[in-house]
Amino acid sequence: MNLKISALEYVEEVKNGNLSAEDFVSETIDRIKNVDEKLHAFLQVNSKAIEQASQIDKKIKSGDKVGSCFGMPISIKDNICIKHSKTTCASKMLEKFVAPYDATVISRLKEQDAVFVGKANMDEFAMGLTTEFSAYGPSRNPWNTDYVPGGSSGGSAVSVSAFECVASLGSDTGGSVRNPASFCSTVGYKPTYGLISRFGLISYANSIEQIGPVTRTVKDTAFLLNIISGLDSHDNTTIDNTGQDYLADIDSGIEGKKIGIIQEMAGEGTDPEVRSATNDAVSKLEGLGATCEDASIDMVKYSVAAYYTITATEAGSNLARYDNLRYGYDFPVEGFEFNSYISKARTKFGPEVIRRMILGGFVPSAGHAGKYFLKALKVKSKLTKEIHEAFKKYDYLVAPTVPVLPFKIGEKIDDPIALFLVDFNTVMSNLTGIPSISVPFTISKGLPIGIQLMANNNEDKSLLRSARALESTVKLPEVPI
Amino acid sequence: MTKIGLEIHCQLTKLESKLFCSCKANYRQYEPNTNVCPICMGLPGTLPRINQKAIEKATTIAMALNCSTPDHIAFFRKNYFYPDLPKNFQITQLNIYGETSIGGSGMIMVGDKKIRITRIQLEEDPGRLIYEGSSSKNQITLVDYNRAGTPLVEIVTEPDFENPKQVRDFLNILSDLLENLDVSDPGLEGAMRADANVSIEGGNKVEIKNIGSFHDLEKAVHFEITRQESLHSRAIPIAQETRHWDDKRKITISSRSKEEELDYRYFLEGDIPWVEISKDLQEKLKAEMPESISSKKERYISKYNIPEQVANVLSSDKFYSDLFDSSHTEKNAKEIANIITTDLMGLVDTTEKRNESKLEPTHLQDLADSIVSGKLTRTNAKNALYEIVKTGKNLSQIISELDLGNVSDENELIKIIDQVISEEPQAVEQAKSNPQTINFLVGKVMQKTKGKADPKLTLELLQKKIS
């Protein structure tokens, strides 16, 4: 059986009776058994997946109404809640947390008869960009298992790239979907802030993060977006997109569009391989009838600093609730005075989480907020203004998704500053709320390089069209695992 | 000069649900930790859902206190660790980045004294801590999250009070106002809490936290002024500090905790975008606002000629004024006002008694009519009212069951009068020469009828017989 098909192909095959959901899911589970010991994309595999798929087959056979996913096996990042299943955020703090409800994206996918094959590995509480900070061990890049798969949605990208599922949902706070998508040669998309409900996504930096699909093709992303996007009464920040069909006209191309190449994101720190891939991408875009020119977004140089200041502040607050009083791991409460209890109960956080929470306690504190947190907010608003100016001139902006090639596991884990810079090209979209997508573009020295396209707020449909156009110019080799 | 400022926390107990979820706002009847859901328990992945009704009620309070009301309000996170806080931060409001809380500056008159309101903010109540165990060694703390997320309005005043009496007068006016707006029941335990700051001439400002009721607030302020004056008279400096109110011993105690040094790291709550309170909505809320206490009072006096003191009592209590407004007619208004303010008040002086009362407006109309027409004496009307409140039966049934009706049948009365005249020849003679003494005979008739004889008719008949 061919597992190497896209989500849309899967739907066609099942619809036409050429494929049964049960067979496909069962083959997928076998594939996970075979390769995941090496890749570690999953923290948990759904033992009922095959049974659930067979139920959907029954519905199809009996002529009942079937949801548009037709039993499609999907992996879910382990910071998104699925009712009655463990949701750990790859942290020991939530080792035993079983979510009592479904995230909105989950209930919408359930309605469309998706099957969740498992919970995908990630950096603890989504803090990291290599998946090395998972408390349960790193995931590995299927293109070369000595290399990091990117992060924090590493498990999602690995599982899609290595055919352990058809598609995945990750979350993107500063590049956490796009970065691993780029490193693993999948599509990774961060929508306009508010387009996808965050209800059931465990917050890291809630004012800038979004759930995003990780897929094999741009069309698959549009397909998932049609299901999971839109207004949700459980999330006050969601946008009404009634009537939008992200698949419609997706092939209509980018002729006559204007594209700005962000100079600050392809400058000195950029790996030469990545820079030349970017130049190639620009030629391809021009070949499709777009006009490309150099663009400058001056505030980009402060964006990483602003990003870490804001995310640390919000993380410090969002993660404060993990005091183990109401849920968490087994730890007896009795016999402690409250403050000593708190410091004992919270020792299960990993080093990166602790680092960011310490930062989060400092940068917004009285006497320091003006120098750090408030300044970061200022950068955010100036950057947003600059971006909106740029989109008066351009339909899209383009840059490499990550300025460097994937690196080896362990290579940068002890150098937080070096790691922070890996985020350089992705955090801008989170700070400004704009949609952006990483499209697999080329393989260099056996390692994938992705190209990032960006559009103005709420121009998601147009952005997917441009990504589809770029994708159509590319032919990539198959993953070697 | 003594300066006192207040921070009043008032639960919006009349709302159906909590501020950010659909659990009940009135949590009091639930077993611990049963009026909770993933949102108010702060479970991972949950987001607050804003209760629009809470925004509207809080805006109404701001309007009633003559506060400015901004077009857009924002919520902030106040970060600190405490076991009663499910998220270890509280969603509240703040004005440090412009006027973004539900009410800006306002004022209210307390007699001739103007009390300025600094701001009003809408926030979530934490859970409740219950301490058990006798000594500090075996003390345990239990947490009940039923209260967590209850909508709370914080009313902050300028330090405009000069003495405890002004504080008391303000609190009376405020609780009447909140009740009249139908937003809160100040009588419910824990519905009103307060902090106060007190400073006397030449002394530092002292904050008193944790005052559990309005009653104690006045006491706490009084205690604190006395304490500070006593220090001052002995030339001991008054330290700037935070003190706690000990409601068992009724004193303030210096807080050992470093609470005043806590840094709350306030920042905007990203999960709640700025909430618009449009001009249209504000107009609508203004139009729907219940008649104010002062306007009711004015109406009672000018329209029905009700004495000022009675009008005061009637208008300041929503329960009474609602009853009055739904039962009175032009004709019996004064009588009904009397019944409410003299007889009814003692029967329904607590929330529980009011909830249990079976009294309907029609009862009051019947009672007033019966008094005016002489069918019931005042004393018997009072007895009937007691029965009505208890049973809800209609007046005529009660009169016949308890045999309260006046004997106003002439023939029957004449028989009794004849009997009295034959038994009291001396008194009859006396009455003939001195008409004043006829009251003795009226009294005798009353005795025989157990107080049910119509006094006016009895007098008339007696006078006719004797002359």
Ligand SMILES: [Zn+2]
């Ligand atoms: Zn609740």
